[in-house]
Amino acid sequence: MIELGDRAQGFRFLIRDRDTKFTTMVDEVFTAEGIRILKSPPRAPRANAFVERWIGGLRRELLDRILIVNARYLRCVLAAYETHFNEHRPHRSLGQAAPLRALPRPGRGRYQGHPT
Secondary structure, three states: OOOOHHHHHHOOEEEEOOOOOOOHHHHHHHHHOOOEEEEOOOOOOOOOHHHHHHHHHHHHHHHOOOOOOOHHHHHHHHHHHHHHHHHOOOEHHHOOEOOOOOOOOOOOOHHHOOOO
16 A cells, blocks of 8 residues: 555555455455455456456557556557457457457358358
8 A cells, every 4th residue: 555655545446366365454454545345256266367368468469569658648548459459359269250240150261161
């Protein structure tokens, strides 16, 4: 909390797992600042896997390659990345389609003996 300083007031939630390293004393520090503690479900190791994957991709594909100068610029860049991720970027699990686009029809394409 010391490192956050005045910015701690901008946080409303802390999402954390149920690791024993987080004692009640740690929770009390955050709740004293008015931050609500949300714990991941018990015995659910993959509960945060999807968001961790998205954040990892965001870091590798965008944040490691661009200099962010202020919060307004960060919001603008994140909005553009979100649009790119959902509407244009191909995803292996979707047959190289984007999440907000129609999936390719099965049985068509270069690898099915048809030219694309």
